[in-house]
Amino acid sequence: MPEPQLEELSAYLDHELTGAARQELEAHLGECETCRRRLEALRHTVSMIQELPPEAPPRPFTIPAQRKQPRRTGPVLGWLGGAAAAALVAIVAVNGLQNLHGPGGAAAPATLSRGGAALKTQSGSGSASQAAPGTAYDFSLGVQFPHQAAPVTDPRNPSRRLQLASDSVRYDRGGTIRVEAILAGASAATADAGKAGLQLSLQRNGAGTVLPAPARLATSSGALTFVGTYPVAGLPLPSGPGAYTLIASWTVPDGSGTILTAQLPIEIDG
Amino acid sequence: MDGKALPDEAALVGRARQGDREAFTQLVMHYQVPLYNMALRMIGRPEDAADVAQDAFLRAWEKIRSLRNAPFKPWLFQIGVNLCYDHFRRGRRLGLMPDEEQGGKVLPLGAAQPDPQERALARERDRLVRASIESLDHDHRVALVLRDVNGMAYEEIASVLRVPLGTVKSRIARARAQVQERLMVYPELFGAYRGLKEPSDA
Numbered sequence: 001m002p003e004p005q006l007e008e009l010s011a012y013l014d015h016e017l018t019g020a021a022r023q024e025l026e027a028h029l030g031e032c033e034t035c036r037r038r039l040e041a042l043r044h045t046v047s048m049i050q051e052l053p054p055e056a057p058p059r060p061f062t063i064p065a066q067r068k069q070p071r072r073t074g075p076v077l078g079w080l081g082g083a084a085a086a087a088l089v090a091i092v093a094v095n096g097l098q099n100l101h102g103p104g105g106a107a108a109p110a111t112l113s114r115g116g117a118a119l120k121t122q123s124g125s126g127s128a129s130q131a132a133p134g135t136a137y138d139f140s141l142g143v144q145f146p147h148q149a150a151p152v153t154d155p156r157n158p159s160r161r162l163q164l165a166s167d168s169v170r171y172d173r174g175g176t177i178r179v180e181a182i183l184a185g186a187s188a189a190t191a192d193a194g195k196a197g198l199q200l201s202l203q204r205n206g207a208g209t210v211l212p213a214p215a216r217l218a219t220s221s222g223a224l225t226f227v228g229t230y231p232v233a234g235l236p237l238p239s240g241p242g243a244y245t246l247i248a249s250w251t252v253p254d255g256s257g258t259i260l261t262a263q264l265p266i267e268i269d270g
Numbered sequence: 271m272d273g274k275a276l277p278d279e280a281a282l283v284g285r286a287r288q289g290d291r292e293a294f295t296q297l298v299m300h301y302q303v304p305l306y307n308m309a310l311r312m313i314g315r316p317e318d319a320a321d322v323a324q325d326a327f328l329r330a331w332e333k334i335r336s337l338r339n340a341p342f343k344p345w346l347f348q349i350g351v352n353l354c355y356d357h358f359r360r361g362r363r364l365g366l367m368p369d370e371e372q373g374g375k376v377l378p379l380g381a382a383q384p385d386p387q388e389r390a391l392a393r394e395r396d397r398l399v400r401a402s403i404e405s406l407d408h409d410h411r412v413a414l415v416l417r418d419v420n421g422m423a424y425e426e427i428a429s430v431l432r433v434p435l436g437t438v439k440s441r442i443a444r445a446r447a448q449v450q451e452r453l454m455v456y457p458e459l460f461g462a463y464r465g466l467k468e469p470s471d472a
Binding site (some may be wrong): 006038040050054055059060062159 | 304355417462
């Protein structure tokens with residue numbers, strides 16, 4: 001047989017050569033030292049690739065509770081591509097929520113502070129819990145987040161917004177608090193809530209507890225969505241059952257000292 | 271890691287097609303590591319790879335009703351591969367470059383290497399192998415990754431990529447040869463290549 005091609009040696013290593021071709025190649029290898037060395041070198045290359053250690057995904061993958069209608073694959077999604085599509089959901093959700101807020105008193109006060117000084121913002125508008133059913137962002141493990149704080153917009157950069165929501169208003173001691181925070185206009189696509197500048201806490205009567213960092217659920221060039229799941233029984237509540245304020249604090253990591261703060265009242269029963 | 275089909279996969283897919291989210295979740299659990307690692311070896315950035323894998327699962331969930339008698343795994347990977355290509359097209363527009371250092375969390379598989387110097391050498395070898403894979407053009411890279419990272423058979427790869435079997439065979443061979451050429455530059459790390467000529471036909 002003539003000297004085997006690279007393709008044949010490669011397929012031989014993968015047990016992808018048919019009977020006759022395989023026998024011919026093996027006969028040639030029995031006689032040709034050069035080809036045996038070629039084969040061994042290729043085998044070494046393949047083993048180096050195959051032995052690359054598998055890596056764990058940096059976050060769990062989730063699917064929505066309800067299937068959406070099939071996506072339209074128009075030019076916009078086509079251009080943005082796959083990963084951005086999930087994040088678009090987050091952006092659309094934020095914009096949609098803002099549109100839901102008509103004039104009226106804010107059930108959930110929102111503040112913005114810079115350099116530590118808290119300022120009232122213009123975000124006081126209708127309670128998101130009055131939102132039309134079915135409009136809540138529904139993405140994480142089938143959980144909906146109908147209890148929403150009014151979005152807080154950075155007046156110096158209107159594309160930057162913080163949205164805070166929870167899956168309920170009232171929890172008992174055996175319940176689980178699920179919290180969603182969307183950072184729209186985030187500059188860094190990090191999966192680390194701390195690096196993104198996000199901190200969640202529960203406060204009551206001036207005492208508070210910082211919640212463990214939530215996990216990032218989706219991202220795009222402009223919005224990061226974080227979701228945290230907190231069994232009430234595992235939380236070191238500073239003052240027992242009662243009315244608490246869930247606080248999301250976003251220290252924008254751009255060196256400007258801008259801090260966006262959204263607050264959401266919740267009840268923890270004894 | 272190679273994500274062999276689950277024993278009851280056909281039943282799970284059937285239930286998922288009917289809207290059973292729990293059944294689909296089992297499929298996600300089974301394929302999340304191989305699909306993520308495919309995307310990681312294709313793209314290089316852990317966060318982007320996770321985005322691609324997440325989006326692939328979302329799309330699969332939305333479209334699984336259209337999957338009739340075809341096997342689930344090649345179909346899922348076809349979605350993932352297409353999303354990788356989308357990512358590359360987007361990156362070309364935005365001028366993104368792959369990360370040099372991936373820094374991902376390695377799954378605890380295989381024997382430990384207690385010698386710090388050997389550990390450092392192994393890390394460097396891994397880095398060079400990853401960089402060699404990333405230097406391949408997309409078509410050769412995906413064929414190599416599906417074969418040598420995901421352990422797919424040639425026929426399965428042909429099904430994922432929708433190319434003839436001969437093309438799969440050729441791309442895998444040439445991709446391996448190109449990786450080998452790059453690794454041969456470092457005989458102090460890859461001693462098995464000492465005294466060897468560069469692979470022919472590359």
